[in-house]
Amino acid sequence: MKKSFLSGNEAIAEAVLLSGVKSIAAYPITPQTGIVNRLATLIMTRDLNTSMIHAESEFSALSIVLGSTLGGVRSFTATSSQGLLMMSEASYYASGMRIPLVMAVVNRGLSAPVTIFSDHQDSMSMRDNGWLQFYCKDGQEALDTIITAYKIAEHRKVLLPIKVCIDGFFLSHLSEPVEIPSQTAINYFLPEFTANFPHMDIDDPKFLGTAAWPDYYEEFVFLRNKALTNAIAVIEEVSTEYSEKVSQVTSLISTYRASDAEVVIVGLGAMMSTLEVAVDKMRGKGLLVGLLRIKCFRPFPNEQILNEIKGAKKLVILDRSLSPSQAGPVFLEISSLLHTSGLDIDCYGFILGLGGRDITKKTGEFILKKVNEMSPNTFESRQFWLDVNHQTIKRWTSNE
């Protein structure tokens, strides 16, 4: 175990090479470029036998790694924002053909208006394409998650592709100390890649990714959905194994001072580590507040979340993305979970931090203040725009 000062992008590049990836294809896009840049440098300086293809588009980049995984080698790609949207067609082939590959998504808002800064709208727009989705809270978790993701994706009961998401700039470009496990420890944890699924085999040729008419199509979708659901247990199993053999890693969810909390703040990604500081401060004032961070958004860990929130009086759900006219995607998941489980907890959905708007420790206190003023079960409590500038909105709409 050696400690280095790495950005999130650099930590992911280290993890990719530790995982013994032999095929990488990518197209540069801010803020993901640092991953590919670092990988190219490391492959050259360490003289590694890893294929690195600079594709002509993201559609090609994903298609190339689909092909190389089907050809029998562990593969990796990374993208952001518009690049992820361009991959969307090929992404359904990846899950439909049950291809176990890992992709890093450095979250960035979508155009227009053009932005390079972070929110979760890009990966949320790919929510239903059958991939697993992990949201990391820091560079260390990004590194550990990439390595565990290969083992989860390649598990016989799963065999699905995985997106590992980190917040653009907040994680991708800020450096912090990251412990890099030894290659020996990783080799002990992650075996060599074997194609244990229908793949390209010269001795047993087949057509892959073929058509299925109405008499078969639904069965394929059913089994894919079952595999995604089964992945919950596999993620727990693999994360435990990683924690024993390499270092501690969060599996599905993590909590912070939530066991006795009356108000639990729920959210994804890097903003949750910022809010830990806010929670400490509020606890100092005697407020019973805690955090629940969802690391694994697909499959959605319903039971694990229920276990943590059942004692809470109020839930505040933070979304850095939006399902227009309704609410944030995390809010929609949690409120449907509460409804089906019969739990009666007041739920508040906050939209914040879009297009890279900063979430600071002050945001935490502002959240609590607002929650105390609001009444539950109203439209406003489903999507309260926490940090929108109402003066700007008023100025822009003054002529209407």
Place this chain on the structure above:
Amino acid sequence: MNKVSYDHQNENPLSPWLPSNHSLKNETGKWAIHQPSVDNAKCIKCLRCWIACPESAINFVDDKIKVDRFFCKGCGICEVECPTEAITMESVL
């Protein structure tokens, strides 16, 4: 529409795949509205039609062009490519 069977699928996970040579059974000739008819007197055996056919439905047998009507979808590329107008598309309906 030909039935596609997935009865060979006994592997878990079920990725949609078919055994090799599946296309040999798929009678794409049924899709055709027109199929080529060859005038051997005009044919100079340049084999441009054989090269251009996207379905490999043109064979060269006994020194003559022969259209495989089981596979020919009737796209008409051979008619356009033929330099001597030896190929004309005719209705097969």
